[in-house]
Amino acid sequence: MNKPITIADFSQHLFWDVDLDGFDFNQHKNFFIQRVLEYGKMKDWKLIKEFYGMEAIKKAALNARSLDAVTLSFVSTIFQIDKTEFRCYKHRQLFPNLWNS
Template sequence: MIKSYSIENLSPHLFWDVDTTTLDFEKSKIQIVYKVLEYGLISDWNIIKEIYGLETIKEISLELRTLDDVTLSYLSNLFKIDKSNFRCYKLKQSNQNFWSY
């Protein structure tokens, strides 16, 4: 039995910059998945995993423009996909870093 979720079930800090009444799990799924991957708690991860499934999360994450290194490594390992297949990795490699610190 799949539990019914609402945006309020996700951590409030994820959508501090958005009117949550305008978010919809289907229409806003890219934004929701991105925010949970980057800033979410394990409870948020479990919710999106149940709502979208791993295949949809994989498809979305492969096309995201940015992901932090830890999240990228986790997803790469979870989905058994080389990091170079992620769009964010390709973009990061093609952007020159002017500051070395």
């Protein structure tokens, strides 16, 4: 019998700035998935796959307002979706960062 997944199962560095006492996995699903995608370890990736499923992760990644380039490449490859389909890619094209170009 598998034990239920809790916030304590994830890497502590992911949520250093979040009050975990009232944290709700479902209410903050997109924030949670994005944080794990960008800063999580492979153990954290496996946990969100088990908890939310690939379809929910795909939806959250497609609608994320910002993802770093490495994470965007990762989810683009995993889901076999062109980078141009992601909201964060379109947003980056609309507002180019002139200082780091």
